[in-house]
Amino acid sequence: xxxxxxxxxxxxxxxxxxxxxxxxxxxxxxxxxxxxxxxxxxxxxxxxxxxxxxxxxxxxxxxxxxxxxxxxxxxxxxxxxxxxxxxxxxxxxxxxxxxxxxxxxxxxxxxxxxxxxxxxxxxxxxxxxxxxxxxxxxxxxxxxxxxxxxxxxxxxxxxxxxxxxxxxxxxxxxxxxxxxxxxxxxxxxxxxxxxxxxxxxxxxxxxxxxxxxxxxxxxxxxxxxxxxxxxxxxxxxxxxxxxxxxxxxxxxxxxxxxxxxxxxxxxxxxxxxxxxxxxxxxxxxxxxxxxxxxxxxxxxxxxxxxxxxxxxxxxxxxxxxxxxxxxxxxxxxxxxxxxxxxxxxxxxxxxxxxxxxxx
Numbered sequence: 001x002x003x004x005x006x007x008x009x010x011x012x013x014x015x016x017x018x019x020x021x022x023x024x025x026x027x028x029x030x031x032x033x034x035x036x037x038x039x040x041x042x043x044x045x046x047x048x049x050x051x052x053x054x055x056x057x058x059x060x061x062x063x064x065x066x067x068x069x070x071x072x073x074x075x076x077x078x079x080x081x082x083x084x085x086x087x088x089x090x091x092x093x094x095x096x097x098x099x100x101x102x103x104x105x106x107x108x109x110x111x112x113x114x115x116x117x118x119x120x121x122x123x124x125x126x127x128x129x130x131x132x133x134x135x136x137x138x139x140x141x142x143x144x145x146x147x148x149x150x151x152x153x154x155x156x157x158x159x160x161x162x163x164x165x166x167x168x169x170x171x172x173x174x175x176x177x178x179x180x181x182x183x184x185x186x187x188x189x190x191x192x193x194x195x196x197x198x199x200x201x202x203x204x205x206x207x208x209x210x211x212x213x214x215x216x217x218x219x220x221x222x223x224x225x226x227x228x229x230x231x232x233x234x235x236x237x238x239x240x241x242x243x244x245x246x247x248x249x250x251x252x253x254x255x256x257x258x259x260x261x262x263x264x265x266x267x268x269x270x271x272x273x274x275x276x277x278x279x280x281x282x283x284x285x286x287x288x289x290x291x292x293x294x295x296x297x298x299x300x301x302x303x304x305x306x307x308x309x310x311x312x313x314x315x316x317x318x319x320x321x322x323x324x325x326x327x328x329x330x331x332x333x334x335x336x337x338x339x340x341x342x343x344x345x346x347x348x349x350x351x352x353x354x355x356x357x358x359x
Contacts, residue, residue, distance in 0.1 A: 005329060006331065006334060007326035010042075010323060013039045013051060013329070016337065017034070017035035017038050018031045019348070020344060021054075023344040024058045024062065024068060025068035026061070027068075030069065030070060030090065033096060037092045037095075037096075037124070037127050038051055038092070038123060039327070041124045042329075043318070044124065044316075045322075046124050046186075048186050049123045049186070052191070052192060052195065053123065055336050055337070057120070057121070063262075065261055065262070065264045065265060067089045067090075070086060070087070070093035071087055072086050072087070072097050072098070073085045075248075079109060080105045080106075080108075080109040080111055080113060081105075081113050082098075082112075083115045084097070084115070085116075086116055086117065086120070087118055088264045088265050089119070091121050091122025091265075091267070094119045094120075095116075095122040095127070095141075095271070096131070098269075099129075099139065102271050102272055103135055105273070106275040107135075107275060110275050110279070111272065111275065111278070112272065113272045114271050115246060115269075116268060116270070117249035118249060119249070119265065119266075119269060120258075120265035120267070121145075121267065125142075125164075125165035126167065126177050126179040126312065128165075129141050129166060129177065129271075130177060132169075132273045136169055136275070137275050137276060138273070138276065139165075139271070139274075140271065140272040140274070141164075142163070142239045142242050142269065143239070143243050144160050144162050144240045144249070144251055144268055145162055145163075145267060146256060146260075147159060147255065148161055148183070148187040148224050149161060149226055149236060152226065152229065155210050157222075157223045157253070158252050158253050159182075160187075160240065161181040161183040161236070162182045162236040163180065163182070163239070164239055165177070165179040165180070167312075168289070169276070170289045170290065171286030171289065172290060174310055174313050174316050175316075176310050177311060177315070179311075179315075181227070182232045182235040182236035182239060183224040183226055183236070184204055184225045184227050185205075185224065187224060190205060190216045190220055191216075194216045194220065195332045199214045200214055200216045200219060201214070202214055203225065204225065205222055205223065205225060206225065210222070240252060242270050246270070247268035249266055249268025250268070251268070255267055296310070
């Protein structure tokens with residue numbers, strides 16, 4: 001399998017994703033949003049949740065297990081809270097809609113919480129949490145996912161990587177964005193290693209026999225390991241309760257994976273926006289946050305450590321670099337996109353002409 005990568009400008013990738021989605025039947029306005037979010041993951045260095053996922057999304061639409069047009073429906077509403085049904089649509093559209101609703105309620109009540117069920121995979125959680133930042137709000141999100149991790153002490157996958165994300169405005173160039181899976185790594189990183197033909201580090205996953213493995217294909221058939229042992233298992237369980245049981249979505253072993261085309265998408269998530277002004281003077285809040293950051297940055301560093309980063313800062317730096325230099329796309333993914341484009345009758349000029357810089 002080729003390990004060559006090509007640098008593609010972010011704009012070209014967004015345009016390509018948008019065209020493919022529209023050809024698959026996704027409305028133009030929604031295709032633009034989905035494409036933006038998909039490429040944002042690659043810009044931030046979360047390739048496991050980026051363009052790599054696009055073919056699976058489109059295959060689901062073609063199979064009829066995910067709707068091309070996403071129309072979130074209100075099921076329950078009470079003051080600051082709202083329950084939505086994504087009706088088996090794109091998680092990206094449901095996620096943006098949910099956070100907008102949460103922020104509107106936060107402006108009125110100080111906080112807003114929106115729960116969503118029957119949603120497709122929504123990519124990176126950080127995108128939705130970060131929507132709150134320009135409005136001087138704290139954004140939070142938790143979601144469930146297809147089973148890929150055993151309960152602590154168990155041997156079969158029952159829980160997903162179930163991410164938790166919190167975005168906090170700092171008033172500086174870099175905001176604090178904690179975006180983490182409850183497993184040691186997101187399953188998408190295993191999937192990415194398969195597509196690149198690479199090995200994975202020991203300690204990431206177990207094979208189907210419960211043995212440590214460096215083979216990503218074997219890991220896909222086995223289980224991921226939780227972050228922090230039983231603590232990561234506990235986080236995954238609580239996230240699944242909030243995103244799945246509470247919302248009325250599927251949960252635990254019942255959630256279909258992105259690549260499983262025979263069942264409707266049915267994951268869940270909860271988003272929350274907190275208006276800082278409802279609890280503190282925004283200027284004072286930012287002053288205190290900056291004081292905290294300065295203390296962290298100036299604290300003594302361990303041997304060999306050149307810089308102490310904030311949560312989300314490395315992703316922010318990657319985005320600046322990739323906006324300037326382009327996004328490295330594996331040749332295997334380019335081939336898959338090319339095959340999909342041919343099937344849909346879409347001409348992607350940069351694929352046809354071999355544009356991009358090999359790396």
